[in-house]
Amino acid sequence: MRLRYAILAGLEEFGPISQAELSRRLGVDRGDLVKALNELEAEGMAARSADPSDRRRNSLQLTPDGATALIRLDALVGSAQTRLLAPLSSDEREQLNSLLQRLLDHHDGHNRP
Amino acid sequence: MRLRYAILAGLEEFGPISQAELSRRLGVDRGDLVKALNELEAEGMAARSADPSDRRRNSLQLTPDGATALIRLDALVGSAQTRLLAPLSSDEREQLNSLLQRLLDHHDGHNRP
DNA sequence: CAGATATCAGGTTGACTGACATTC
DNA sequence: CGAATGTCAGTCCACCTGATATCT
Numbered sequence: 001m002r003l004r005y006a007i008l009a010g011l012e013e014f015g016p017i018s019q020a021e022l023s024r025r026l027g028v029d030r031g032d033l034v035k036a037l038n039e040l041e042a043e044g045m046a047a048r049s050a051d052p053s054d055r056r057r058n059s060l061q062l063t064p065d066g067a068t069a070l071i072r073l074d075a076l077v078g079s080a081q082t083r084l085l086a087p088l089s090s091d092e093r094e095q096l097n098s099l100l101q102r103l104l105d106h107h108d109g110h111n112r113p
Numbered sequence: 114m115r116l117r118y119a120i121l122a123g124l125e126e127f128g129p130i131s132q133a134e135l136s137r138r139l140g141v142d143r144g145d146l147v148k149a150l151n152e153l154e155a156e157g158m159a160a161r162s163a164d165p166s167d168r169r170r171n172s173l174q175l176t177p178d179g180a181t182a183l184i185r186l187d188a189l190v191g192s193a194q195t196r197l198l199a200p201l202s203s204d205e206r207e208q209l210n211s212l213l214q215r216l217l218d219h220h221d222g223h224n225r226p
Numbered sequence: 227c228a229g230a231t232a233t234c235a236g237g238t239t240g241a242c243t244g245a246c247a248t249t250c
Numbered sequence: 251c252g253a254a255t256g257t258c259a260g261t262c263c264a265c266c267t268g269a270t271a272t273c274t
Contacts, residue, residue: 003264020231029265034233056231056273087219088212096212099205106200116240133255142242147257169249169255230274236267243261250254 003028003036005077008070011046011062018057045069116141116149118190121183124159124175131170158182 010026011017019037023030037060040046045066051057062070085093123139124130132150136143150173153159158179164170175183198206 001263018231019233029267030232031234031266031268032264054231054274058232084216084220087215092212095208099201099209099212102200103197107197114239131255142240143256144242144258145240167250167255171256228274231272233270233272235269237265238267239263239265241262241264243259245259246257248255248257250252 003032004040005070005073007033007036007040008045008062008066008073011060012067012070016059016061018051018054019060020057022060040066116145117153118183118186120146120149120153121158121175121179121186124173125180125183129172129174131164131167132173133170135173153179 006026006028007022010022014022014025017025019033020030022028023033026033037046037048041048043065044063047061047063048058049061051059085096088096119139119141120135123135127135127138130138132146133143135141136146139146150159150161154161156178157176160174160176161171162174164172198209201209
């Protein structure tokens with residue numbers, strides 16, 4: 001489920017994109033991306049079209065149904081996050097976010113083939 | 114692997130204990146605990162013995178081999194943690210730990226059957 | 227040719243559900 | 251009796267490895 005959400009969010013954020021490029025940006029395995037895209041495409045939430053500039057590539061896009069589903073998922077994630085962070089003040093949430101972001105930044109690039 | 118580590122650490126921390134009680138303290142499913150304990154017992158790292166006061170229960174204990182393995186795993190976890198937290202100062206590590214601990218404390222007890 | 231891309235098959239882990247027999 | 255305990259079977263998702271065909 002979190003794979004589907006990441007994909008939908010990635011498609012919205014990165015616009016038309018190839019599968020390999022999306023898998024790199026999301027840090028998701030290409031094979032798993034294929035399986036998830038098969039489902040999302042069958043459900044009408046994502047679309048594969050041929051990339052004229054490189055026939056190896058699929059050009060991925062979010063469909064209107066996919067965008068609608070993403071809005072619903074964003075709301076769910078938002079409310080879950082609010083509940084998760086309930087015990088922290090605004091300042092503390094920023095502190096936590098900043099600390100975690102620094103860990104991500106520092107380790108980004110290490111161990112990525 | 115992290116299940117095995119949690120179990121070994123739990124056995125050391127909570128001494129002789131039943132499977133149901135250990136699964137509750139660790140927040141681990143009872144069925145999964147059975148599978149992991151079968152392996153750990155076969156490898157001589159944990160031992161099941163009958164609880165005389167309640168014949169439904171197994172009394173679980175860490176074996177010497179299990180304690181040795183735990184020491185090795187602790188070292189691995191420690192070094193991984195050091196690498197993970199490398200970009201943070203001592204104070205910042207304490208801040209992070211405190212913030213996360215408060216999240217855990219606040220949500221502990223919610224959603225636990 | 228080497229390299230990138232998309233796809234598929236398969237294996238492993240941990241999370242979870244449901245059923246069951248035994249014991250309290 | 252209801253409730254707890256240990257066990258087993260099986261599903262689900264994500265992680266990961268490899269192999270293959272196509273295209274640059």
